[in-house]
Amino acid sequence: MTVGPLDSRRASAPPPAIAPTRRPSAERLARDAALSIALLLALVAGWDAFVRLRGLSALVLPPPGAVLGTLVDGLASGMLWPHLATTLAEVLLGFALGSALGIGGGALVAHSALLRRVLSPYLVASQALPKLALAPLLVLWLGYDLAPKVVITALVAFFPLLENAVVGLNEVAPEKLELFCLLRASPWQTFTKLRLPTALPYLFAGLRVAMVLSVVGAVVGEYVGANRGLGALIIAAQGTMNTSLMFAVLTLLTLLGIGLYLLVAGAERVVLAWHRER
Amino acid sequence: MIELRGVRHAFWAGDQPILALDGVDLAVAAGEFVALVGESGCGKSTLLRLVAGLLRPSQGTIRVGDEPVTGPRPDVALVFQRSVLLEWRSALDNVLLPAEIRGLPRVASVARARALLARVGLAGFEQRRPRQLSGGMQQRVALAQALLLEPAVLLLDEPFGALDAITREQLNDALLALWAARRATVLFVTHDLAEAVFLADRVVLMTPRPGRPAASFAVPFDRPRTTAQRYSAAFAELCLTIKRAMAQQESGIEDNGARALGGAAR
Numbered sequence: 001m002t003v004g005p006l007d008s009r010r011a012s013a014p015p016p017a018i019a020p021t022r023r024p025s026a027e028r029l030a031r032d033a034a035l036s037i038a039l040l041l042a043l044v045a046g047w048d049a050f051v052r053l054r055g056l057s058a059l060v061l062p063p064p065g066a067v068l069g070t071l072v073d074g075l076a077s078g079m080l081w082p083h084l085a086t087t088l089a090e091v092l093l094g095f096a097l098g099s100a101l102g103i104g105g106g107a108l109v110a111h112s113a114l115l116r117r118v119l120s121p122y123l124v125a126s127q128a129l130p131k132l133a134l135a136p137l138l139v140l141w142l143g144y145d146l147a148p149k150v151v152i153t154a155l156v157a158f159f160p161l162l163e164n165a166v167v168g169l170n171e172v173a174p175e176k177l178e179l180f181c182l183l184r185a186s187p188w189q190t191f192t193k194l195r196l197p198t199a200l201p202y203l204f205a206g207l208r209v210a211m212v213l214s215v216v217g218a219v220v221g222e223y224v225g226a227n228r229g230l231g232a233l234i235i236a237a238q239g240t241m242n243t244s245l246m247f248a249v250l251t252l253l254t255l256l257g258i259g260l261y262l263l264v265a266g267a268e269r270v271v272l273a274w275h276r277e278r
Numbered sequence: 279m280i281e282l283r284g285v286r287h288a289f290w291a292g293d294q295p296i297l298a299l300d301g302v303d304l305a306v307a308a309g310e311f312v313a314l315v316g317e318s319g320c321g322k323s324t325l326l327r328l329v330a331g332l333l334r335p336s337q338g339t340i341r342v343g344d345e346p347v348t349g350p351r352p353d354v355a356l357v358f359q360r361s362v363l364l365e366w367r368s369a370l371d372n373v374l375l376p377a378e379i380r381g382l383p384r385v386a387s388v389a390r391a392r393a394l395l396a397r398v399g400l401a402g403f404e405q406r407r408p409r410q411l412s413g414g415m416q417q418r419v420a421l422a423q424a425l426l427l428e429p430a431v432l433l434l435d436e437p438f439g440a441l442d443a444i445t446r447e448q449l450n451d452a453l454l455a456l457w458a459a460r461r462a463t464v465l466f467v468t469h470d471l472a473e474a475v476f477l478a479d480r481v482v483l484m485t486p487r488p489g490r491p492a493a494s495f496a497v498p499f500d501r502p503r504t505t506a507q508r509y510s511a512a513f514a515e516l517c518l519t520i521k522r523a524m525a526q527q528e529s530g531i532e533d534n535g536a537r538a539l540g541g542a543a544r
């Protein structure tokens with residue numbers, strides 16, 4: 001890459017003044033929100049205009065109005081709800097199982113240096129393995145019910161938490177460990193009163209990632225073999241060339257993902273109030 | 279109260295063995311306030327951790343209150359240089375931590391914890407969390423925490439080393455006021471000679487690594503110590519005497535440049 005005139009000008013320019021950090025005013029927040037919504041409307045209008053001007057078939061790209069109609073009809077008629085419930089159950093069960101095992105496994109690995117040394121090549125290998133690629137195998141083993149989707153979702157959620165738990169639980173300052181040693185704290189007390197709270201910011205970062213990945217895991221699990229669930233519905237819609245339904249389900253999945261992410265982020269705000277201070 | 283005999287301590291830094299302390303003989307009487315001074319790396323902190331039972335000596339014996347030290351004891355408290363406060367706990371809950379770990383009922387300790395916070399000048403700050411407190415305030419909380427269970431021996435490892443001079447003097451006063459109320463046996467590590475002289479009954483100078491006590495200086499000033507004493511000529515005189523002893527040590531082992539410096543000081 002060559003250094004253009006822009007770069008040289010930037011290099012000689014004085015460093016930017018550090019802006020005083022101020023709580024954003026209500027006006028500014030309202031203005032930002034209005035701009036975000038305007039952008040969304042512009043994108044949807046652009047999509048609509050594109051479909052009309054090019055005269056695209058609804059099979060290829062349905063107009064946004066049709067997608068919205070399908071979504072509202074699906075929700076009003078109750079057609080979408082069982083699928084949503086199934087996917088939600090898979091996501092939540094898999095997320096809970098995967099993150100519990102991830103944190104538990106992370107605690108074990110963080111606790112034992114021997115375990116860490118012995119397991120680390122396997123952990124690296126399992127990180128490299130694309131977990132979603134296991135879906136066909138899991139369907140083969142576990143059938144077409146809830147189980148394979150929960151397992152694949154759990155697998156996807158497991159690794160971010162394992163890694164963050166190992167890092168977070170070992171982030172404790174040596175002096176704090178000395179203090180607990182001096183107070184003759186039991187290993188359990190040291191874990192619950194020192195290591196775990198120290199690791200919480202890391203664990204929540206892991207949970208946020210795992211939550212979003214869990215939705216992906218459940219849907220991919222359903223792609224491979226399911227007769228219910230939003231992923232199964234997308235496959236069915238593909239079979240009947242119902243592109244508008246595919247878009248409606250994708251919209252629903254996006255909203256589901258956002259909702260679940262906000263739940264975790266909200267819990268984080270409450271639990272980690274001390275972490276955001278100052 | 280504290281007795282070290284022929285203590286030697288070596289540790290590994292990578293694949294290099296380092297002899298931190300060698301031939302340490304030191305006795306601190308009950309209720310005595312002893313300051314340990316010396317260059318950084320002379321094993322002062324290691325010595326404190328040996329007395330605290332956090333480390334085992336490679337050789338020699340350490341006794342606290344006539345019992346050999348085999349591990350951490352409930353009647354020995356240590357204040358660290360870096361804040362060891364738990365960020366998610368309020369100041370009050372940090373002070374209460376030792377009682378909680380011991381399994382003592384909270385109600386029994388709360389009054390004492392509040393009183394201690396008031397004694398270190400933090401009344402009204404009980405519910406603040408560490409990040410909402412200044413560095414000096416954090417060390418005040420750490421001091422209150424160390425004193426919660428009324429330790430017979432208080433060890434302090436450069437507790438005010440990271441603070442500015444004004445805050446340090448304020449904390450020196452606070453520490454002396456607390457100590458006067460219930461005279462624990464104190465071993466105070468510092469690299470600040472004026473601080474050592476102001477606080478202690480006796481200042482022990484350590485040799486460079488491997489460390490051992492090289493000289494002991496009795497501090498003749500009356501208690502309670504005052505700011506006027508801190509800035510008196512006699513005070514400065516004693517600091518200078520210790521400083522010269524330190525410089526002489528250096529001249530014994532360093533190159534010609536350092537020797538010339540020691541000569542000038544003499």
